Amino acid sequence: EIVLTQSPGTLSVSPGERATLSCRASQSVSNSYLAWYQQKPGQAPRLLIYGASSRATGIPDRFSGSGSGTDFTLTISRLEPEDFAVYYCQQYGASPLFSFGPGTKVDIK
Amino acid sequence: EVQLVETGGGLIQPGGSLRLSCAVSGFIVSSNYMSWVRQAPGKGLEWVSVIYAGGSTYYADSVKGRFTISRDSSRNTLYLQMNSLRAEDMAVYYCARGVPAAGTFDYWGQGTLVTVSS
Numbered sequence: 001e002i003v004l005t006q007s008p009g010t011l012s013v014s015p016g017e018r019a020t021l022s023c024r025a026s027q028s029v030s031n032s033y034l035a036w037y038q039q040k041p042g043q044a045p046r047l048l049i050y051g052a053s054s055r056a057t058g059i060p061d062r063f064s065g066s067g068s069g070t071d072f073t074l075t076i077s078r079l080e081p082e083d084f085a086v087y088y089c090q091q092y093g094a095s096p097l098f099s100f101g102p103g104t105k106v107d108i109k
Numbered sequence: 110e111v112q113l114v115e116t117g118g119g120l121i122q123p124g125g126s127l128r129l130s131c132a133v134s135g136f137i138v139s140s141n142y143m144s145w146v147r148q149a150p151g152k153g154l155e156w157v158s159v160i161y162a163g164g165s166t167y168y169a170d171s172v173k174g175r176f177t178i179s180r181d182s183s184r185n186t187l188y189l190q191m192n193s194l195r196a197e198d199m200a201v202y203y204c205a206r207g208v209p210a211a212g213t214f215d216y217w218g219q220g221t222l223v224t225v226s227s
Binding site: 037039045047051090 | 208
């Protein structure tokens with residue numbers, strides 16, 4: 001069974017700064033089926049990145065994804081006030097078929 | 110415009126049954142894979158089940174044998190039949206539309222809360 005680990009658990013960042021979030025898989029994620037979501041309190045998750053590095057429709061270019069195999073990164077180049085949220089990575093293809101990481105909370109420093 | 114609207118949540122006793130519905134608009138429910146994802150209070154996201162365009166279904170081990178995913182193309186609606194409910198099934202349940210060949214979900218409903226308590 002594949003396990004996704006996200007680090008750090010909480011990231012305190014000032015607006016305008018860069019945030020780097022990590023997602024590590026216990027086994028290789030096939031075909032880079034790795035996605036990132038943003039979730040704000042009381043809201044559904046919002047797709048940011050799919051295929052490890054492709055931005056979803058309407059996502060600002062300050063969000064970027066990279067990585068392959070077992071190590072993936074979400075970078076937010078310059079944090080805007082609306083970016084403070086919880087971020088989840090998600091894989092497809094291993095057992096279980098879909099799974100999410102535990103999340104990284106990005107809060108205001 | 111793509112929309113997904115979940116209904117059917119509520120308070121149910123342990124051991125009881127509940128059926129969630131997800132009415133979709135802006136696309137055909139059977140044209141994409143569709144999933145249910147849940148989130149326990151204050152916790153992270155947990156994938157529950159998927160139904161592919163061809164009709165194949167898969168479940169998380171935690172719900173296998175108790176939950177059944179289905180769809181009705183005439184109503185353009187996705188369902189989740191939940192039986193033998195446990196306290197650990199209490200969560201907000203989201204339906205989500207799959208992105209073909211990407212293994213991810215691009216549209217989500219607003220969620221419906223299932224509370225399992227005596």
